[in-house]
Amino acid sequence: QSALTQPASVSGSPGQSITISCTGTSSDVGSYNYVSWYQQHPGKAPKLMIYDVSNRPSGVSNRFSGSKSGKTASLTISGLQAEDEADYYCSSYTTSSTWVFGGGTKLTVL
Amino acid sequence: QVQLVESGGGLVQPGGSLRLSCATSGFTFIDYGIHWVRQAPGKGLEWVAFIRNDGSNKYYADSVKGRFTISRDNSENTVYLQMNSLRPEDTAVYYCARRSAYCTGNSCNSFDSWGQGTLVTVSS
Numbered sequence A: 001q002s003a004l005t006q007p008a009s010v011s012g013s014p015g016q017s018i019t020i021s022c023t024g025t026s027s028d029v030g031s032y033n034y035v036s037w038y039q040q041h042p043g044k045a046p047k048l049m050i051y052d053v054s055n056r057p058s059g060v061s062n063r064f065s066g067s068k069s070g071k072t073a074s075l076t077i078s079g080l081q082a083e084d085e086a087d088y089y090c091s092s093y094t095t096s097s098t099w100v101f102g103g104g105t106k107l108t109v110l
Numbered sequence B: 001q002v003q004l005v006e007s008g009g010g011l012v013q014p015g016g017s018l019r020l021s022c023a024t025s026g027f028t029f030i031d032y033g034i035h036w037v038r039q040a041p042g043k044g045l046e047w048v049a050f051i052r053n054d055g056s057n058k059y060y061a062d063s064v065k066g067r068f069t070i071s072r073d074n075s076e077n078t079v080y081l082q083m084n085s086l087r088p089e090d091t092a093v094y095y096c097a098r099r100s101a102y103c104t105g106n107s108c109n110s111f112d113s114w115g116q117g118t119l120v121t122v123s124s
Helices: none
Strands: A009-012 A018-023 A035-040 A047-050 A064-069 A072-077 A086-093 A099-101 A105-109 B003-007 B010-012 B018-025 B034-039 B045-051 B058-060 B068-073 B078-083 B092-099 B111-114 B118-122
Touching (some): A018 A105, A035 A064, A086 B045, B003 B111, B034 B068, B034 B078, B034 B111, B045 B068, B045 B092
Antiparallel strands (some): A035 A047, A064 A072, B034 B092, B045 B058, B068 B078, B092 B111
């Protein structure tokens, strides 16, 4: 149950787009389309942003989108805004009937 | 609205025990599985355990298997996490999270609602 691999940090200017990658193995990301993404502001609980690779829950801005190729999933945020500055985590269901998170990525809006 | 409220955290010595509670409201509890997820200070999220809606199946991370037990009381709309043989590396904020209502077929593998967390500190 090793954590999924995410970059420690990414940054972008307001209005730009950024992409956060999430790399797993054939036992998790590569086996299922059950990757989800969470946004966490300091001191707050995580918030679901994307489920099942590319689906947005109701109420989440369409500036957030997800995709997957092989063992790597990606979260793209377009039209960056100051309030997007947060930590982002990916998660995947696994072949062991468990779940695994990525190590997290700190997004800085310059 | 959907609410999950954790309680029971605190300071415990290594080797000790603690029971966390996750009280829920705002949804039909018996229809949903519940997860526990933890976050060590300054670190990332770690999935801990899951219990199905009817309590028939339970799943654990390797790091807690044999030490932690998840259970639920459907009459009280509450999920519990019994933590035994606690270690310093179990120090974390523990969140309960609802198995998502966003599903593909019968598979619902995200976490759509979270509590505010309860801090567990394991230290002598």
